[in-house]
Amino acid sequence: MKALLSKLQPYGACDVADALTRLKHPYGGFLAGLKLRSPSTSGKILGPAFPVLFERNEHKPSKPVVPGHYIDAVPAEMVLFLSAPPDLPNAVYGGIMSARLKHVGALGTVVDGRVRDIREQIAQDWPVFSRDLGTTAGAELCFASQLNVPVPLQSPSQPGVMVNPGDILVGDADGLVAIPSKLVEEVIEILPQLAEVDRACLADVQGGRSVAETFKDRRGRLRC
Amino acid sequence: MKALLSKLQPYGACDVADALTRLKHPYGGFLAGLKLRSPSTSGKILGPAFPVLFERNEHKPSKPVVPGHYIDAVPAEMVLFLSAPPDLPNAVYGGIMSARLKHVGALGTVVDGRVRDIREQIAQDWPVFSRDLGTTAGAELCFASQLNVPVPLQSPSQPGVMVNPGDILVGDADGLVAIPSKLVEEVIEILPQLAEVDRACLADVQGGRSVAETFKDRRGRLRC
Amino acid sequence: MKALLSKLQPYGACDVADALTRLKHPYGGFLAGLKLRSPSTSGKILGPAFPVLFERNEHKPSKPVVPGHYIDAVPAEMVLFLSAPPDLPNAVYGGIMSARLKHVGALGTVVDGRVRDIREQIAQDWPVFSRDLGTTAGAELCFASQLNVPVPLQSPSQPGVMVNPGDILVGDADGLVAIPSKLVEEVIEILPQLAEVDRACLADVQGGRSVAETFKDRRGRLRC
Structure with missing residues (x-):
């Protein structure tokens, strides 16, 4: 994996989208609406996705489905991709989560939803892409329901687009692109x-x- | 009031949202979509709301309901919260309004709608939060109809949320939170x-x- | 034309909107949602529109309607205004297009849709306004169908607003305003x-x- 990523390193999200378009992959893998919120040294994100699904509390089973706290399950060398229910005013990700990911050697965070503690994200030099910002923790409204499974993107112009475990996420100032793992070598x-x-x-x-x-x-x- | 505000001063919008969530207040008081447009020295807003309702001209009575100009009614030590009708392309607030508020010793401006003269807002070092930007004055489409009354927030994901006279508004880079006055001490x-x-x-x-x-x-x- | 533009030079988008409002032009000519994406030296755009219509590929005739590449048809001393179909995740404009416009002496670009290569736009010091950003070229989904014709604005709050050939576009930090050519002198x-x-x-x-x-x-x- 490291060898693959180092070969992708010199290229930007638009380059990768061009390649995916050439390979007939829809939208060149673009994930609309996810923007860099914490301009870090590199201003970039690059790594395989570890997708986490959040669902509204209405769907919460009586027993916890994810043992402990989901963030402790994110492995090193991966990018957390958190898929939140659409139209949630609450944030689903904050500063302490990034501290954990940084400690374990993860590579960045993408939140298809709201992020909070944005000055803390910047202070930690942690790359976060998100759909929007917020102030309020999410537990009032939603919970982590599944880890490392395909999750839906909440982009009105891209119905049906999913982010899958191991998709390579490439993000910069133009936005975020997901390379399906079976297309990475091509x-x-x-x-x-x-x-x-x-x-x-x-x-x-x-x-x-x-x-x-x-x-x-x-x-x-x-x-x- | 000054004593209360000085006790809130060290905390950010996320901290306040956490406290409100603990007190079971919905969304931790977050007002979605209102963003800091004029990063000032502090990048912060803190003070009690003076809400002003704008309505579409279709609802305008033949006699003026607000004597003079609404902006002259905003008191010192308060934050103007201006609630505009949704989906208005015109701005409802501009640079001269901030000059007035600065002169009387108000504390900042929140516009649930569009703001104009953004470089002038920045030049005046005046803290303005808004939903969006614009260029065109609002009088073509709307008017100030009520002062210092409860006003609706135009957030699609928060139907029914109101901002009330005297709510304490706390805003920073993550967004804006309203503390209901009866919860401030808690x-x-x-x-x-x-x-x-x-x-x-x-x-x-x-x-x-x-x-x-x-x-x-x-x-x-x-x-x- | 140059004489007219030099007389507009000292004024901002809000000033022009005030004048158009005074002349009873709807919304003061404001084109909602188009924002400066490449803060250049001046942070401004000023010049007559050369509108180009893009349509979805479903409407593509068998023979090309625009000979060669549309960008080569944009004349000197004009601002490209590109109207893309709404809700397209793909970008319809990128860095090479700006290189061409710069070479021929055009004045800037407005894209009612997504723009890509944003760092390249900034590096070229090219003024680009757009509705949003993207990574993926547009040819998968749309094509240039008509040059220098009236084109629709994709602003939900301004149904029916058109941008016409020769409208004078004035844009800055507050947004973009179009002066109909027949109102320019007034x-x-x-x-x-x-x-x-x-x-x-x-x-x-x-x-x-x-x-x-x-x-x-x-x-x-x-x-x-």
Whole structure:
């Protein structure tokens, strides 16, 4: 895994999306609405997803389904992806959670929902992507119901999109992309050439060549 | 009031939300969607609400209901909370309004709607929270209809939430929380211990203790 | 045109919106939801619109309607206004497009949809306003269908608002305003006095005069 990630390291979310589009993966793997809330040194997230599902308390069984606290189950070298029920005013993630992830050597946090303690996230230099911010802990309204299972994305324009265990999450200032694990090697294989063509196109166009001519020449067709 | 506010001063919106949640107040008093638009020296808002209701011009009576200009009625030592009709493209608040509030010694502005003149707000170092930004004055579409009355919050996920005269508004980078005036003293009473437990939890977790063990020991239960 | 634009240069989007409101133009020309994504040296956009319509691929005719690549058709001294279908997760504009516009001497880009390569936009010091950000190219879902025609704005609170060829777009930190070309001269005519009254009002209010008295005296009525 580390070898795969180091090969992805030089590329941004848009590069990866281009590769996934080339491989006919819908939306180039883009997960709409998830934004970097704690600009850290790198401003980036990169690693395999450990998805956690939160459900509304109405669905809570009488016995706890997740023993202890879910955050203690997040392994090293992974990115927590927390899927919250839509339209929740409460936050489902805060500063103490990041302290735990940092301690165990996890790689970052994505919350499809609200995050709180944002100054503490920044102070800890912890990369957090989220849909929105909030102030109030979530236990009043929801609970962690399942660990490391496929979870739904709450993006109105992407019904049915799921995030799966082991998907490689790549996030930066443009947003977050998920590479399905079975496509990771293919993405890595085509990324260098795609990025090289992109750089060449940019140079051509900056030099005054038309985009039509540039794309026809460099890409063999008008659009990527 | 000043004595109460000085006791709240050291705490953030998340701390206050934790206290309100402990007191079973819904959503910990969070008012979703209201964000700091003019990062001032403190980046904070703290003070009792003076709520003003704006209504669409369709509801405007033939005689003015608010004599003069509503902004002249906002008292010193209070925070203007302006509730605008939902889905208005026009702004309902601008730079001259802040100049007035600054002059009379008010404490800040929250607009449940759009604010304009944002560079002027920043230049005046005036704390403004709002739902969104805009360019166009509101008089084309709406008017100030009632002063210092309970007003509705326009948060899709919080139907029925009201902001009341004298609610203590506490806002920072995470968002805005309203403390109902009848709960202020209780909040102040429990805040120091809650914040101390929080600090101790953070230190424990940073030191490598599991969150489950930490919360069980420090909070007597798994979640706050 | 250059003479007109230089007369608009000293004013911000709010000033222009005030002038358009005075001329009874709806919403003061405000185009809700379009925000500056690449704070450039000036943080501003000013110039006549060259609108381009994108449609979903379902509406794509068998023969290309726009020859070559649409971006090559954007002329110097104009602002590209790109109208994308609503609720598209894909971006419809990226870094290479800005390189082209920069080369031909265009003035900026407004995307009523998602933009990608945001760090590249910033690196190029290119002013881009957009509704949102994204990572994935748009060709999977949509295509450029018409150039330099009236296009719809995707603002839920402004149904029916169109952006027309030659509308003067004025954008800054507060947002984007479109001046219909037939109103440009009138706007320019009344702007200096409106802005002067505004400055005088601000000074009066900062000096302690009530807003009611100030507006009555300076504007001849309570609201602008």
